[in-house]
Amino acid sequence: MLVDPSLPVEDQNKRLLRITQSLMRKIEQNTDADGLAYVQFERAALLEAQVRERTRDLERTLDLLQESNARLAEANAETEAARSNLGEALETVREGFALFDARDRLVLANSRFCRDFLDIGDGIAPGLSFAGYVELVSSSRFLALPEGEAPDSWAARRLARHEDSRAEFNVELILDRWLKVSEHRTASGGTVILQTDMTDIIRAERQERDRLRDRQARMVRATLDHLNQGVAIFARDGHLVGWNRKMNTLLGLSLADPGRHALFSDLLDQLEDQISFHDGITAETLRSWAGRGSGRRPIAFEVRRAPDRILSVFAQEMPDGGFVISFTDVTAERQAAQALFEMNELLERRVEERTLELGDALSAAERANASKSRFVAAASHDLLQPLSAAKLFVSSLADRPQDDAARDMIAKAETALSSVEDIIDALLNISRLDSGKADLRVEPMRLSAVLGPLLDELGPVAEAKGIELRVVDSSLTVDSDPGYLRRIIQNLMSNAIRYTEAGRVVVGARRTGRFARIEVWDTGPGIAKDDRDTIFKEFRRLGNKEAGPTGMGLGLAIVERACHSLDHPLSLWSEPGIGSCFSVGVPIHAKDLPEPKIHRPTERPHGSCEGLIVLLVENDLQFARAASITIEDWGAHVIHAASGKEALDLLEEIQITPDALILDFQLSDDMTGIEVHDCICDIYGDIPARIVSADRSRTLRQACVDRGIDLIAKPIDLEKLHGFLNRIGPAATAA
Structure with a gap:
């Protein structure tokens, strides 16, 4: 490599120039025939071109470097300015x-x-x-x-x-x-x-807190001085730091300077000879409690100072480890409590004596009430026997040819007997309700099953009097005793018709939440406020000529007692001269009952009792004679026996199986009508039967239901008895 790339550009250029010059000189001096000099010349020319290119690159690089240095200097200046500004800003x-x-x-x-x-x-x-x-x-x-x-x-x-x-x-x-x-x-x-x-x-804040603390301290001091209790405040180390004047009074002290009695133990030593502790607390117990640094539980006890002053003491730890003790003078309260205790003992003795007296009186009243109930039940039973016989005698007379006067007398006799029957029945109901022995059977029932029959029953009575009777049918199902609810509504409707001279009587039911409110409205004379309590008492009636002799003042008494026993709210609204409204609240049953199936009795021709053999077991001879006459008038034959044993012996003797049995429940011997029925059916097979009795208890009804026998209450309903014999007449004839 001719040039070292790591050298600066200037050094590289100088080296290339030296190489070029050396090569040029060498070419000029060399005269080699193979043209090597020319080749070296070309190389020198190429190197010179590269040197010029490198020089231009160097110049461009220097220009860029100078421009970058200028921008860097500008940026440094801005940075220093920003740093200076930031520093000045932070300093502010x-x-x-x-x-x-x-x-x-x-x-x-x-x-x-x-x-x-x-x-x-x-x-x-x-x-x-x-x-x-x-x-x-x-x-x-x-x-x-x-x-x-x-x-x-x-x-x-x-x-x-x-x-x-x-x-x-x-x-x-x-x-x-x-x-x-x-x-x-x-x-x-x-x-x-x-x-x-x-x-x-x-x-x-500290100054304000100190000021508030001083103010609070003054307020606390003023409050303590106005308290009716003695209060002493001790620091964590047991030094007295605050108290009120009441404490000096209660304890007989004269604290004016805390330093005089600085420690709790000093005060306790001073007072130990003047006070006696109670409630299991002693001076040592209190001294040990105060000596604990923390974790003290509140304690309360009483001390006696002098023979006539009792103080209640309460000690409790404060958050800072100190404690506060309060003293309350309870002398008057303890003396009052002692007086009350002695008075209570005296009163308890008197109450005990009075309770014994009232117990004897209550026992006597209960015995009298039970005796009255037994008397009413027995008397009613004894009355119903001849009454039933009288009705049968009168009924048999009514079926025979008579003149108009005789028929009128017989009708009046029947009406009178029915009235007596109603009175006895009402007395029995009142007696059972008063004694709490009423046989109440609360069950789901449809109101339409009560309202519809009552319309059929009382509609002719209202029509005969010229009064419009309107009964709004209801599809509601309620929880009540069917018999007593019917008696309640029947009495209210009968009273409304009896006391309404003109206008109308409206009966219906409204849904009010969980209750059905059965209302009986009338346009009668109304009831004054002073009379609204009187009408619910026995044998108490408001003056009304239209009532006549038919009303004895027992209907509303039965209504009031029955509603109370069934827990059915009874209310009355009345305005004299406008009318009245009696309403009874009955709970609505959760589910509706299905529509009852209507069984219409098949009409039987008169005289279908012909040929029947009826066994009558009755120990009352008058009733037996009257019943025999009535049944024989219908075409049947009656075999009478006064007791169960006599009936069994008679049937065995004559070797005849009766077609029907009419059995009194209460007989003179040891057997009841139910037992007689069981014995006869065991011997002769199932025979249609009816039990007749003045006993209307649930036990008897249930026994009849268990055997599939209907109970006919005395006085006997002749339609029920005739219907019973009618139904078995054709079968007996066919046999």
């Missing part, structure tokens, strides 16, 4: 400012940064590591370290805060100075630190 900032790069090296800082740490100012220079900066601050004598903390531990805590993306905290300096340090991360991962002098703010 009132806070200390420092910027660390992503490698935690100090880039720049203003003169206020770490200015209060006078002994480390020379160490704050660009390139300083963040850990070095923390170490300088922690070792500065101007840093006020917390009590018991070494510079190393302070530096470790400071470096831990550096891990946060943002941190703010106060640093205490000596001479009661404070710095607020704020540390923020930059987008490039560097760190900006601001140091703000908070001395004036903290001192102002």
